[in-house]
Amino acid sequence: EPEVTQTPSHQVTQMGQEVILRCVPISNHLYFYWYRQILGQKVEFLVSFYNNEISEKSEIFDDQFSVERPDGSNFTLKIRSTKLEDSAMYFCASSGAVVTSGGRTDTQYFGPGTRLTVL
């Protein structure tokens, strides 16, 4: 069964350093997302991406964050200068856009996550 993959599973970095989190979405999906979850807290939406551009972003997704789909398979999240408060689990998700007789169905499938630790 197709699945979303993410690398690395755990990234440790120093404050102020740049990190790139990588994701390979399910191959025929059209929509891509990044969410994050600070330990023990709510899942937070960061950004959605469709047709090679950002379709929505949250207040968290400031100028320090960027996303890219550099080729036909990878979807990356870059944090330019990490802060302590960026320490979290980062989830990539993807979804298709299948139109059924009753409307759309759009289930997001998640990768296993990347645990980012900023020291």
Next chain:
Amino acid sequence: AQTVTQSQPEMSVQEAETVTLSCTYDTSESNYYLFWYKQPPSRQMILVIRQEAYKQQNATENRFSVNFQKAAKSFSLKISDSQLGDTAMYFCAFIFYNAGNNRKLIWGLGTSLAVNP
């Protein structure tokens, strides 16, 4: 505002018994989908079940079923014959559709379920 409320931060159940997790949501949109996701200790986010708001029939997936009450904006998850592997955090979430391509999931805070032997 679009919100999801899970009023039970923690629950426990004995193995083989049935448990129901509560979820209420608030939206003014008419076209939306509801989901339950499970997050075991590994922290992976796993889809458990989904419900299309336009469908009156409650969704079922093996031991998992929902009680969807659209007028009350309630979407509870019932787990039958609970197994030790069901121990996890359970998140209720929904997506609504409007004219744009905005499809972010709106999440509840989660319910931590412990299945006891």
